[in-house]
């Protein structure tokens with residue numbers, strides 16, 4: 444059971460963190476360079492798949508992480524008095540915030556982008572629609588960068604946890 448939890452946790456964690464790192468350093472900067480006419484429809488299309496996928500990953504990583512911590516059956520003071528416990532506590536807080544930003548900002552912005560895009564299918568978007576699309580694109584990029592920072596904190600402390 445412990446091995447299965449560990450494999451699922453690490454596999455989903457790698458996939459989630461890898462996707463966020465790829466988006467931050469390669470995908471989003473490249474799309475921005477290509478201009479709004481390509482950036483916005485591509486982002487809309489990608490968000491359709493990445494939003495639910497990343498939400499599943501975050502829940503699985505958090506769930507298996509909590510399950511591993513609970514299965515260790517350690518007293519609560521471990522999370523404030525040992526390096527391992529503090530690392531787990533920080534990871535938990537960081538990932539809970541990432542999940543809140545993902546569910547509360549990223550997913551709804553992707554859904555709004557999708558809805559807005561459907562409104563001008565087959566015609567040129569109006570200036571107002573372009574502005575709204577631009578605002579949503581910037582919001583998604585900012586939320587994504589924030590999640591990136593949180594995930595990087597966890598990616599660094601997680602493998603170090605047993606040595607600190």
Ligand code: HEM
Pocket residue numbers: 452453456457459460504505507508509511512531534535538594597598601602603604605
């Ligand atoms: C993006 C998020 C995360 C990633 C990429 C990640 C990745 C990893 C990796 C690579 C390991 C193996 C470390 C090793 O064996 O040295 C690990 C172990 C572990 N993770 Fe995470 N993790 C994440 C989030 C979390 C969260 C939020 C929790 C707790 C609430 C958690 C709890 C654990 C536990 C308990 C272990 C076992 C540690 C040990 O055996 O000492 N992880 N994680």
